Amino acid sequence: MKVPQFMPYVDMEEWEAIKSCFEINWITEGPKSKEFNKQICEKVGCKYGVFANNGTLALYLGLRAIGVGPGDEVIVPDFTFIASANAIEMTGAKPIFCDINKDDLQINIESCRSVITKNTKAIMPVHLYGFAANMDDVMSLAKENNLLVIEDAAQALGIKWNGKGCGSFGDVATFSFFADKTITTGEGGFVCTNDEKIYEKLLYLRNQGRINRGSFVHPEIGYNFRMTDIQAAIGLKQLEKFDDIVYRKNNNFKIYSELLKDTEGIEILQPRSEINPFIPFRVVARVTEESSSENIMEYMKEKGIETRTFFYPLHMQPCFKEIMVGQKLKQENSIDSYNRGICLPSFAALKHEEIEYVCNTIKEYLAG
Ligand SMILES: *Cc1c(COP(=O)(O)O)cnc(C)c1O
Numbered sequence: 001m002k003v004p005q006f007m008p009y010v011d012m013e014e015w016e017a018i019k020s021c022f023e024i025n026w027i028t029e030g031p032k033s034k035e036f037n038k039q040i041c042e043k044v045g046c047k048y049g050v051f052a053n054n055g056t057l058a059l060y061l062g063l064r065a066i067g068v069g070p071g072d073e074v075i076v077p078d079f080t081f082i083a084s085a086n087a088i089e090m091t092g093a094k095p096i097f098c099d100i101n102k103d104d105l106q107i108n109i110e111s112c113r114s115v116i117t118k119n120t121k122a123i124m125p126v127h128l129y130g131f132a133a134n135m136d137d138v139m140s141l142a143k144e145n146n147l148l149v150i151e152d153a154a155q156a157l158g159i160k161w162n163g164k165g166c167g168s169f170g171d172v173a174t175f176s177f178f179a180d181k182t183i184t185t186g187e188g189g190f191v192c193t194n195d196e197k198i199y200e201k202l203l204y205l206r207n208q209g210r211i212n213r214g215s216f217v218h219p220e221i222g223y224n225f226r227m228t229d230i231q232a233a234i235g236l237k238q239l240e241k242f243d244d245i246v247y248r249k250n251n252n253f254k255i256y257s258e259l260l261k262d263t264e265g266i267e268i269l270q271p272r273s274e275i276n277p278f279i280p281f282r283v284v285a286r287v288t289e290e291s292s293s294e295n296i297m298e299y300m301k302e303k304g305i306e307t308r309t310f311f312y313p314l315h316m317q318p319c320f321k322e323i324m325v326g327q328k329l330k331q332e333n334s335i336d337s338y339n340r341g342i343c344l345p346s347f348a349a350l351k352h353e354e355i356e357y358v359c360n361t362i363k364e365y366l367a368g
Contacts, residue, residue: 001357005306008179009245009348010234017233032232039239040190043158045165046173048199049192050206051227055154055176058189059087061225062172063122065191065201066148068093072121074150077107078314078331079338080126084152085314085323093121095323097315099331104272105284105310106133108333109141115329122148127156127166130249130280131271135161135169150174154189155281157182158242162274167192172202177231180347182245182279183238185231246279248348252355253280256344259359265291265366283346284310286337291366293342299365305358310341 021027033051041049052058068074070092076084078097085095099111107125123142125133133151142149149170153159156166157175167173172195175181177188193199203211209222238245257268266287271278287293297307313334315324344358 001354002304003306003345003350003354003358004347005308005343005345006180006347007349008184009241010184010238014234014237017237018230021229021233026229028228029226029232030229032229032236033227036232036235036239037190039236040157040175041192043165043239043242044153044173044175044192045168046192047194048196048202049190050199050202050225051232052174052189052191052206052225053227054187055174055178055181055189056083056087057225058174058176058191059084059124059150059152060090061202061205062150062174062191062193063087063091063093064205065193065198066122066150066171068121068148068150071119073117073119074122074124075112075115075120076124076152076314077126078334079105079311080128080152080314081154081311082314082317082319083154084124084126085320088124089323094119095314095320096120096327097331098329099333100337102333102336103269104131105129105269105337106131107138109134109137111329111331112138113141115327116145116147120145120147122150122171124150124152125170126152126154127159129155129269129282129284130159130278131269132156132159132161132166132275134274135164135166139169154178155181157279158246158277159279160276163276168194171195172198177235182249182281183235183242185227185235185238188227188231188235245348246277248350249280249346250278252346252350253278253283255352255355256283256346256359259356260285260362263359263363263366264288266296266362280346282308282343285342285344286340287342289340293340296362296365297342300358300361303361305361306345308343310338310343313338
């Protein structure tokens with residue numbers, strides 16, 4: 001049996017949706033983008049939103065819109081996809097890495113507090129793996145220190161923390177519609193905000209420094225972050241499948257948790273009670289030191305199962321050598337999580353017998 005790490009949940013319905021753009025002959029940002037935008041805002045619980053080309057550029061756009069630039073520091077967890085930090089670097093600001101919680105892999109508030117300086121402009125909590133950062137703590141820390149908040153919610157569309165949507169807490173928040181995210185448009189990103197001024201700034205930045213197309217007078221400097229209606233058509237179809245995707249992913253998660261609950265040497269990380277709905281982005285497992293995640297993954301690969309490691313700690317990234325000059329914090333939980341973490345195959349179309357096969361393979365390995 002071969003079990004891939006991920007497969008997008010698309011079929012001929014998305015294909016038909018693409019065709020409909022050609023039938024009305026509108027392929028650039030247009031009526032479908034408008035409708036997709038409205039539905040995403042509703043799902044998140046935010047007032048305004050704009051598209052970007054992908055999640056990385058959505059972060060860049062969001063950071064620029066709240067005024068982050070050269071000389072500023074932005075605090076980001078040491079344990080996240082590298083795009084979170086690179087978007088900060090792209091604005092000319094400096095990413096400062098703080099540690100995560102061991103239990104839920106989200107931003108550690110005490111560690112975040114300890115790296116605030118007079119240059120700190122913003123905090124970027126990242127909602128990882130279908131869990132959510134503790135946004136009560138993040139927002140109060142930001143308020144106490146007069147800092148802005150940009151949520152990297154690339155993996156968190158539809159997830160709620162204490163009844164409020166991920167992406168509706170910060171000054172801005174961003175989403176990604178890459179193929180392995182909860183819904184996909186192939187590539188794509190979204191920035192949302194509840195602040196009218198920030199929204200206006202986003203509009204200028206994404207559309208060549210003007211609010212509407214068709215005019216060649218540009219009050220501000222801006223760029224092109226537009227999407228296409230072809231992508232929006234796929235997105236709208238994906239949103240129709242949203243509840244089905246959420247149900248399937250949760251069901252997979254439950255089966256994994258049940259099958260491995262008494263297995264010594266490995267645990268499936270569970271969401272905190274404040275997270276509801278929980279939408280597993282990955283099924284994340286942690287092994288004991290003796291089990292060695294590297295050896296298990298090697299064994300699973302031989303059996304045709306595609307796993308992924310956890311994120312490599314950002315402070316150890318070869319590309320961040322210069323950014324690390326002067327940063328002294330020890331990110332112990334980030335390192336430990338990387339060493340002991342495994343992402344198991346998890347996607348909406350995963351079958352019961354495939355999960356059984358994965359779990360049996362793990363048990364086989366752990367039994368020696
Ligand atoms: C996917 C992802 C991004 C980047 O999104 P792209 O659309 O791939 O550019 C940023 N942050 C996190 C946490 C992600 O998972």
